[in-house]
Amino acid sequence: MNAGQSASFRRLFDQVGPVDAVGIEERAAKFTTRSIKKASKLWGLRTAVSMVDLTTLEGKDTPGKVASLCQKAVRPHDDAEIPPVAAVCVYPAMVKHARRALGADAKVRIASVATAFPAGQTRLSTRLSEVHAAVADGADEIDMVINRGAFLAGEFSEVQDEIVAVREACGRAALKVILEVSELETYDNIRAASFLAMEVLRDGDFIKTSTGKTSLNATLGNNQVMLEAIRDFFLNTGRAIAMKPAGGIRTAKQALQFLVAVKETLGDAWLNNRRYRFGASSLLNDLLRQIEKEKTGAYQAPYYFTEAAESY
Amino acid sequence: MAILTANSPTRPARSRGRPAPELIFGNLWPFDPAPETADPKLRTEYGLFINGKFVAPRTGRYFPTINPANEQKLADIALAGAADVDAAFRAARRAQETTWGRLPGRERAKYLFRIARLLQDRAREFAVAETMDGGKPIKESRDFDIPMAAAHFFYHAGWADKLEYVAPGRRIAPLGVVGQVIPWNFPLLMCAWKLAPALAMGNCVVLKPAETTSITALKLAEIIQDADLPPGVVNFVTGAGEVGAAVMKHSIPAKVAFTGSTEVGKIIMRSLAGSDKKMTMELGGKAANIIFDDAPIDQAVEGVINGIFFNQGHVCCAGSRLLVHEPVAERILAKLKARMKVLRVGDPLDKNTDVGAINSKEQLGKITALVKSGVAEGAQMFQSGCALPAKGYYFLPTIFSGVSMSHRVAREEIFGPVLSILTFRTLEEAVEKANNTAYGLSAGVWTDKGSRILKMATELKAGVVWANTYNKFDPASPFGGYKESGFGREGGRQGLLDYCRLV
Numbered sequence: 001m002n003a004g005q006s007a008s009f010r011r012l013f014d015q016v017g018p019v020d021a022v023g024i025e026e027r028a029a030k031f032t033t034r035s036i037k038k039a040s041k042l043w044g045l046r047t048a049v050s051m052v053d054l055t056t057l058e059g060k061d062t063p064g065k066v067a068s069l070c071q072k073a074v075r076p077h078d079d080a081e082i083p084p085v086a087a088v089c090v091y092p093a094m095v096k097h098a099r100r101a102l103g104a105d106a107k108v109r110i111a112s113v114a115t116a117f118p119a120g121q122t123r124l125s126t127r128l129s130e131v132h133a134a135v136a137d138g139a140d141e142i143d144m145v146i147n148r149g150a151f152l153a154g155e156f157s158e159v160q161d162e163i164v165a166v167r168e169a170c171g172r173a174a175l176k177v178i179l180e181v182s183e184l185e186t187y188d189n190i191r192a193a194s195f196l197a198m199e200v201l202r203d204g205d206f207i208k209t210s211t212g213k214t215s216l217n218a219t220l221g222n223n224q225v226m227l228e229a230i231r232d233f234f235l236n237t238g239r240a241i242a243m244k245p246a247g248g249i250r251t252a253k254q255a256l257q258f259l260v261a262v263k264e265t266l267g268d269a270w271l272n273n274r275r276y277r278f279g280a281s282s283l284l285n286d287l288l289r290q291i292e293k294e295k296t297g298a299y300q301a302p303y304y305f306t307e308a309a310e311s312y
Numbered sequence: 313m314a315i316l317t318a319n320s321p322t323r324p325a326r327s328r329g330r331p332a333p334e335l336i337f338g339n340l341w342p343f344d345p346a347p348e349t350a351d352p353k354l355r356t357e358y359g360l361f362i363n364g365k366f367v368a369p370r371t372g373r374y375f376p377t378i379n380p381a382n383e384q385k386l387a388d389i390a391l392a393g394a395a396d397v398d399a400a401f402r403a404a405r406r407a408q409e410t411t412w413g414r415l416p417g418r419e420r421a422k423y424l425f426r427i428a429r430l431l432q433d434r435a436r437e438f439a440v441a442e443t444m445d446g447g448k449p450i451k452e453s454r455d456f457d458i459p460m461a462a463a464h465f466f467y468h469a470g471w472a473d474k475l476e477y478v479a480p481g482r483r484i485a486p487l488g489v490v491g492q493v494i495p496w497n498f499p500l501l502m503c504a505w506k507l508a509p510a511l512a513m514g515n516c517v518v519l520k521p522a523e524t525t526s527i528t529a530l531k532l533a534e535i536i537q538d539a540d541l542p543p544g545v546v547n548f549v550t551g552a553g554e555v556g557a558a559v560m561k562h563s564i565p566a567k568v569a570f571t572g573s574t575e576v577g578k579i580i581m582r583s584l585a586g587s588d589k590k591m592t593m594e595l596g597g598k599a600a601n602i603i604f605d606d607a608p609i610d611q612a613v614e615g616v617i618n619g620i621f622f623n624q625g626h627v628c629c630a631g632s633r634l635l636v637h638e639p640v641a642e643r644i645l646a647k648l649k650a651r652m653k654v655l656r657v658g659d660p661l662d663k664n665t666d667v668g669a670i671n672s673k674e675q676l677g678k679i680t681a682l683v684k685s686g687v688a689e690g691a692q693m694f695q696s697g698c699a700l701p702a703k704g705y706y707f708l709p710t711i712f713s714g715v716s717m718s719h720r721v722a723r724e725e726i727f728g729p730v731l732s733i734l735t736f737r738t739l740e741e742a743v744e745k746a747n748n749t750a751y752g753l754s755a756g757v758w759t760d761k762g763s764r765i766l767k768m769a770t771e772l773k774a775g776v777v778w779a780n781t782y783n784k785f786d787p788a789s790p791f792g793g794y795k796e797s798g799f800g801r802e803g804g805r806q807g808l809l810d811y812c813r814l815v
Binding site: 039 | 330339342344346455606607610615663780
């Protein structure tokens, strides 16, 4: 790293401020002690359902699998009171199949992980053409990965320029910028990268924790770092950036804890699926199971819920 | 690169004439009541605990103890007279001379381990009793008071057979009988802080809990019975100030230990001047929490909130003065206000309550008067806008900005959820202001710079200096004050030294 690069790191950290790891994890732990019962639990569970980006990102994905995922997204459970999820999230090659399954003006949006997901290690032109293709096939939202190599080398303008290029390629599609927190490693870096991304995002675009393809994904700790970054950025600029934790959130209990963090950090305006999403697959059925439990007082067997396969 | 955060003096959104962006902490997702329902197993009447038995007071009198959250009576507590205190001390002396003082340390350890485990077994019940009697939020009694009390018994049980290492190169002996008086802010925990080291060392004890919070000490007496502790090793006498004075002035104890206000501490010391009694005093505080401009701001704000609103500010080491570096003062104040908006004040038994009830009507009056003086002296007050229950003693979390060192709210211990914010420009000024107080119990430093932490820790005259955290306790860590915050240490090897004689 040359002198200019290390100076740029110092400058960035000076501007966004440091994060104390012990302190932020203590703060996050307090959210887990909130006791959510009865009506507030039902509201939280339903809201969480409406925030799910129902995801399948596997080499073995087929048009048939994507089609059944789309059906599940539109109607998660027999109970008609349960809202559809926010979006389905698929690889670019699957976008056209998802569009066919959902129809032209579906409530459920189609998100696609373009830009050489999850590593992002191809040339920019390749990544951009992937974005163009996904949008042309009908994607409403693009989940991109940032250039972690450039970030860790202190090449911040390169990181930002690439985000801008992808944003332009998105056209009217919303952009979600995946920081891949496990590869940034420190909370200081996560906060700094959040600001770099938000600086070039539009109102309603997202920052997102992770791809779900590395060892560590969304935690209450890194979720909190990003929520606080969004809050500080909003109060300073008036621009409301949305948030998506992804990977590792498998239970309804976890989802409620993440929502408590949102409620107490960003407030009511972020408690909806335009501003907050869960990137998850197995989470959905646990949410449904807990909703049924609240209503009937008993846990239902897994076979009462559709698409309960292991890959979910 | 563009300026990214609020460091920038001009706010672009505002300069274009739009209203400043605001976060909405409203009622979109209200939490349902989540009361802790465990049975506290209270008796309707508690006698004195003398010589291993609950006995009626010779005065024949009882006084009510109430739940400060709803002003309802919980139980009648025996009012001890001088004769009762005398009986307690005689029982303690007998036990010390005939059984406890002669037991090998490893035998005493068994009893202490037993108390610790029984306390853990009944943790929920004790947490509910503590919350009902004292007003503190259930999440604090559940997650802090009761586990820490058990931890103190475990820790000192571990010491009981290793006492030869307390003072290497010296031989030690128990003091004999000790008299102890504890406050109402951490009733069971203070009881454990006092009892555990004294018992581990082979002393016997007469202890007086605070009159508003006697219940958990008396419930601990049940555990002491269940643990089969020899009669007289621990005795509890209950009542108000006169009973405390009788405990302190009695001729039998070789040592008295007091935790409470500086005012009462001074009275005790005056009354004992000239006697050969050993003393330890853990008194008031007016701790400074010092935030430098390079600190991790959000974590510092969280630490300040935790430092002053923990246990409604009824904490002798509460960070009741906030010293902020001028460049970040405005930002810190805004963040504190935002954080206070999500503090939940209300029913202490609700698991989601962050700030519970003020311990007594008297204390509520004292806090109210001091807050009035802050307003009268020209400091700017901000209170979180939470609705309070109609019945019970509650006080909204309050912060004062624009406070100067001569304001009463910056000098006197308020012992309530009230924070005074002052600013400083240089490290020297911060040290000067932090030390400009009669107290010296604790302090907090928030900075990203390690060398500054070490310098501050050296310069601050306080028994504890926390760096980038606040209100952290451990049985192994000695706790105690400088100046008018008292003397003697509790916890760790140093705490044990205060309960023994070097021979």
